[in-house]
Amino acid sequence: MREDLSRFTKPTRTLILTKRQRNLVTVISLLIFDTLAIGAAFLLAYIIRFIWLPYGSLYTLNMYSSLVRIVIPIWLAIFAGFQLYNQHFLFGGLSEYSRAFNAVTFGTVVVIGLVFFMRDEDIISRGWLLISWFLAVFFVIGERFFIRRIIYYLHSQGHFLSPTLVVGANNEGRAITEQFRNWGTSGLNIIGFIDEFLSPGNKVDNNYFILGGLQDLDRIVEENEIEEIIIAPTSLTRDQLLCIFQDYSTSPDVKLRLSSGLFEILTTGLRIKEIAFVPLIELKEGRISGLEAFIKFLLDYGLTIPVLVLTLPILLIISIAIKIDSPGPIIFHRRVLGLNGIQFNAFKFRTMCLEANDILNEHPDLQAELAENFKLKDDPRVTRVGAFLRKWSLDELPQLINVIFGQMSLVGPRMISPPEMEKYGDWGMNLLTVRPGITGMWQVSGRSDISYEDRVRLDMYYIRNWTVWLDIFLLYKTPLAVIQKKGAY
Template identity: 30%
Template sequence: MAEAPVTGQRRPMLFGTKRSALTGALAGERPALAGEGPASAPGYRPAVSLVPAALGRKASSADWISVHINLLRVTDSLLIAGAVALGYHRSSPGLLDRTSTAAGIAASVALALIWIAALEIYKTRDPKVLGVGADEYKRVISATFRLFGFIAIASVVFSIESGATMFAVSLPVGILSLTANRWLFRRRLATEKAKGRHLSRAIVVGEPEDVRYVVQQIEKKSGPVYKILGVCLPGSRRGARLRVGEQLVPVLSSTDDIARTVRLAQADSVIIAGPLPGGNKFIRELGWRLEECSAEMVLAATLTNVAGPRIHWRPVEGLPLMHVDIPQYSGGKHILKRVVDVALAGAALTVLSPLLLLLAVIVRMDSPGPILFRQDRIGKGGQTFGMYKFRSMVVDAEERQAVLHDTNEGAGVLFKMRNDPRVTRCGRWMRKYSLDELPQLWNVVLGDMSMVGPRPPLAREVSGYERHTHRRLLIKPGLTGLWQINGRSDLSWDEAVRLDLYYVENWSIPGDLLILWRTFRAVIQPSGAY
């Protein structure tokens, strides 16, 4: 099949008619049609027949998700009961007083039941958020804080003395235990899906350029969600193959035969990757036909770097209008970010002070030169600041870089080498585990950097920026960021820029906390650090 070259830079987002945007990674093999081509063909993967699957495949997957949700419901309820019981025990002034004890028990039971109901009302166990992104945690935290906000108001209005103690004990215990429970269940879900189980069996539909991008994005993102069975392209026939990166993805049919293909493949989802022949009328009628197959339709909107919280739907007489909020680069949200930065950086400097002292001694003993390396970097608004690191290179590293220019392995305007001869002995393992970056906590306290943000660039890098890349400088650079948890030096320049721009326009406090947690995991299991 003739393949159309990639000529645009579409950046679709997935919007499901039954589930929300899902950008999980693809786990397991990408199946091809049985008898599709010779096994020796480049990119060929083991074949999977497209004959009707065993009866009950969808029911089995749905049953497993139902069991997963019910187990989550039971454990959430037990944890809430424990948190409320602990709060009651700490707040009850007289357990031997039968009247107060009976009233306290009744109030505690009511609180537990309302708390459990709040988790249901806020749809914290909706299948579309389980194991994907930070929305699951946000819903749990939002439901809990709103409930306890109501309790705090009621305690003041009705002068309930024990309410404050219940608030101080049950709230933090409940938040920590519920989020920890979700994390444990996520691990279980991720383990199952990494084995290729319980994935949504999907067919991607659209023009070759759009299909390639969607399939590649599904592959790269963490948290497996979809198993791509194949694609449907306008004017194509079954048996052809579409090259996506280093893979050959089977073409199951043309876009005129999608519904039949879905039935044969027992697909759960049809991902519309972009405009189709026939326009909106075709997509509407396709949705009607997919209802008969019990398959969901997922639409990819061609919007660049727009996250879910910035998107709002407003129906106008049957016309769904999608509103996208303009990014904000100042105001109360940024003040709160600064408060969190100072608190976290100050606490980290205090806790890590023995480690910092030990690293300083090691650097001093390893090679001649200063302990700290100060380098001018470009911060918010293009302002220059001095960024601190433990010295991990020889003292004349800057002068020797010109000699090594031809061996540069970095992406874009970056200079990187896997086996840089300028790196000291202790510098190699400090850089691997990002320990050389710890002095930047002081930069965070000073206000030059944030705990999370875009990578802090050098002046020579900024001078080589394209026009849109300068948007990285709209907020403070970060000690860590999306670049840190997605491969660091292994990232291509375009991907590093895309991640930074995405963060600049879509950051949030819960998202920052999630990035910090994933940074800890990335440091323990380093990849792309050199």
């Protein structure tokens, strides 16, 4: 007699829409907002070029409106060609924004080509076209950013979620599930686990239940209308993996996802290359070089120099406060590892008293915590001013000097000392392929509240998946993380 396990599944509060209905609503919404964004860009460009600026036009607004009515459907088709309505590329990561930029740019080139083949170069103003391109990039990326925020909010409220099953309740499967649970915008509603070693009904991490073994997979997928299956491959044998792939890899209703391992998170850090008809997975190069390095250089110095100038009064006030609060130097420095393993002195405002080592020697328990995490949550060595500086991350402002010296970047992996390299194990050398950053993935993901293992994973993700868009995104998120003060100690 088959046991009823429905009581073990996590209930979903999602709005009653099928996957195809949700996709249809999403695409229609994007088409409407893209049309409005493109039309607004063209209209505002006309106002700027021919009304605000003291230049006349050979053609009226009606003439430009007629052209725009032809161009908008072409642009929407181009957007579709750039996969801007493909669910695989929406509402996650930064590729959607770069695709939008490329699509608008290509659409502008198409407009130029249309005018050329019409053999009437004067039909449009080059100034209008340039302004239209700039505004369209801004509006399209802006409206998609806005829509993404709405989708994320709905996800966080339990709506429009995809019923998801995790195969494997080992450490890897639990770590993946915990990450999804903490990341409320994932859009996944974890129903439970499939596991070969734990009995149905067993509770995992006080949140989810074991729903059955692999022999129950088809039934559980059907009964719970599962849309996504996430596999922790370290929990299965090769034959078991092949069996699941054969059953679900071509399914139109169930999306199969494979975790690439505890540290190799997300497939954007991997690429598949076929050799002798054998598909092989290889890591993308983590090094930032050539044009990418030049862009990162411009971003670092273009922001660091003005920020350093503007914060000089704040730096002076902090320096005076440190001197008044406790005896000792204003600036503290420690030896850390930089690009290619070169050591340098990383500067920070001093936040501890001079007797810090003596205090630590009196507390063996704190020594053990420090050795494990290289951080203390309740640190008796921190001064009053130091606690305030750490709370608002102001103690890191002197690291702007390290950026000027070319030793650090504004955004990068967390800087580590030579003893910490052991924590990174085989991934240590990968960490040294980029400069450490003042802020980064760890800063916007909970700072000191996240485990050391998670810090390593976040650093590896940043290195393998770096783009200038990721840096800009992290710079945008950093002030919000500082204001929330989560993990600041």
